[in-house]
Amino acid sequence: MSTLLVRHATLLVTMDDHRQEIPDGGLFIRDGFIQAVGSTRTLPATADEIMDMSGYVVIPGLINTHHHFYQTLTRAVPAAQDVNLFNWLKTLYPIWARLRPEDIQTSTQVALAELALSGCTTAADHLYLFPNGSRLDDEILAGQQVGLRLHASRGSMSLGESQGGLPPDSVVETEEAILADSQRLIETYHDPNPGAMVQIVLAPCSPFSVTANLMRQSASLAREYGIHLHTHLAETSDEEAFCLKKFSHRPVAYMDLLNWTGPDVWFAHSVYVDRSEIELYAQTGCGVAHCPSSNMRLASGIAPVLEMIGAGVKVGLGVDGSASNDGSHLLGETRQAMLVSRVRAGLSGASLSTLSAPPLMTARQALDITTRGGAAVLGRSDIGSLEPGKCADFAAIHLNRLEYAGALHDPVAALVFCSPVTVDYTIVGGKVIVKEGQLVTLDAPVLVEKHNQAARQLLGNNP
Numbered sequence: 451m452s453t454l455l456v457r458h459a460t461l462l463v464t465m466d467d468h469r470q471e472i473p474d475g476g477l478f479i480r481d482g483f484i485q486a487v488g489s490t491r492t493l494p495a496t497a498d499e500i501m502d503m504s505g506y507v508v509i510p511g512l513i514n515t516h517h518h519f520y521q522t523l524t525r526a527v528p529a530a531q532d533v534n535l536f537n538w539l540k541t542l543y544p545i546w547a548r549l550r551p552e553d554i555q556t557s558t559q560v561a562l563a564e565l566a567l568s569g570c571t572t573a574a575d576h577l578y579l580f581p582n583g584s585r586l587d588d589e590i591l592a593g594q595q596v597g598l599r600l601h602a603s604r605g606s607m608s609l610g611e612s613q614g615g616l617p618p619d620s621v622v623e624t625e626e627a628i629l630a631d632s633q634r635l636i637e638t639y640h641d642p643n644p645g646a647m648v649q650i651v652l653a654p655c656s657p658f659s660v661t662a663n664l665m666r667q668s669a670s671l672a673r674e675y676g677i678h679l680h681t682h683l684a685e686t687s688d689e690e691a692f693c694l695k696k697f698s699h700r701p702v703a704y705m706d707l708l709n710w711t712g713p714d715v716w717f718a719h720s721v722y723v724d725r726s727e728i729e730l731y732a733q734t735g736c737g738v739a740h741c742p743s744s745n746m747r748l749a750s751g752i753a754p755v756l757e758m759i760g761a762g763v764k765v766g767l768g769v770d771g772s773a774s775n776d777g778s779h780l781l782g783e784t785r786q787a788m789l790v791s792r793v794r795a796g797l798s799g800a801s802l803s804t805l806s807a808p809p810l811m812t813a814r815q816a817l818d819i820t821t822r823g824g825a826a827v828l829g830r831s832d833i834g835s836l837e838p839g840k841c842a843d844f845a846a847i848h849l850n851r852l853e854y855a856g857a858l859h860d861p862v863a864a865l866v867f868c869s870p871v872t873v874d875y876t877i878v879g880g881k882v883i884v885k886e887g888q889l890v891t892l893d894a895p896v897l898v899e900k901h902n903q904a905a906r907q908l909l910g911n912n913p
């Protein structure tokens with residue numbers, strides 16, 4: 451039994467059902483779970499450990515709902531800098547085919563370190579190619595050293611070029627091998643309990659890289675074990691054209707046909723969804739991982755996020771893989787979500803100066819997506835807000851800094867409107883992952899050197 455008292459936070463942002471923001475706030479934590487939340491004077495006065503948070507804003511740990519950690523090795527690759535999704539993928543597949551198990555381990559730690567330093571406490575990752583003996587275990591075991599909660603998606607590709615798919619045959623697997631490995635991973639690592647550090651997700655990569663059969667089989671295996679399903683969907687107009695041509699359905703209708711709708715399913719992107727498809731998401735409980743930077747980077751488009759939220763769809767945020775962002779700053783991504791949503795509002799045609807103007811996403815709405823929204827998308831009721839009974843996952847940011855100078859009339863808005871900062875503290879289940887702006891679970895400079903060497907080797911003479 452151990453207790454932690456967080457007290458005197460200048461502002462404690464709970465993100466609870468009433469969205470309480472508590473001045474001079476704090477948390478009383480026992481064994482990694484929150485027992486009490488409130489103003490400091492209402493909390494116990496002593497604990498095994500005490501953190502004085504005067505001068506800090508404390509927020510629930512941010513939740514990342516879509517990533518490809520391994521892509522940190524292929525950021526800013528020259529030939530993939532200025533192309534759209536399909537050409538970007540065709541450029542990168544052959545490079546990714548050279549990934550080794552140690553590359554998966556190093557890149558996992560780099561991505562999680564970046565996430566932790568931006569206030570993230572739970573991350574979903576989507577690993578969908580396993581060359582040269584790589585396994586999802588490489589990611590899970592390396593990730594455990596960083597200390598964030600991980601939703602590790604067993605991705606897959608089975609529809610190679612020779613079968614009409616997009617990826618080269620060299621990076622696809624057989625469906626028998628994919629399903630057997632999926633089952634092994636669920637049985638080895640998946641923890642369904644509150645406070646889980648690792649959960650497994652099944653995640654065939656996209657409609658253009660797997661067969662309908664694998665989609666169906668993955669869905670039934672996931673439901674047998676009660677785990678979540680994830681894939682890329684409706685990301686680009688190219689994908690929509692591919693689905694119409696090959697399957698005679700738009701992407702969402704195709705997923706519905708394959709039994710891929712329900713509260714246990716979440717889709718990355720969903721840029722190309724119409725009103726009836728948004729309603730289908732809402733009715734069936736499908737979630738969406740919104741990835742604004744990636745959608746801008748690859749010129750994919752702007753997802754109708756406010757429309758989805760208005761219809762009751764669960765929306766979380768994702769930085770997406772690091773070859774299409776090219777970073778894992780989740781607080782920065784929250785800002786991008788707010789800003790690009792405003793671009794969409796501006797493009798919708800209504801004058802912003804009239805009463806009929808579309809509403810603009812607020813800073814608090816954006817933070818809502820990155821906290822409560824992410825938890826809902828991942829199917830977690832134990833994270834996403836600071837409330838009694840929930841995991842003690844939070845981040846703390848000092849307000850007295852250059853970036854927020856002049857913005858302290860609204861510290862919560864400052865987090866999103868002002869330049870994204872490295873957080874001062876990231877705590878997961880009561881354990882310190884980032885302290886005074888530094889990662890404490892890994893030696894970051896050593897990791898960076900190792901990662902740069904691995905990236906050089908991976909690109910070889912073929913940048």
Ligand SMILES: [Zn+2]
Nearest residue numbers: 682718770771
């Ligand atoms: Zn992705």
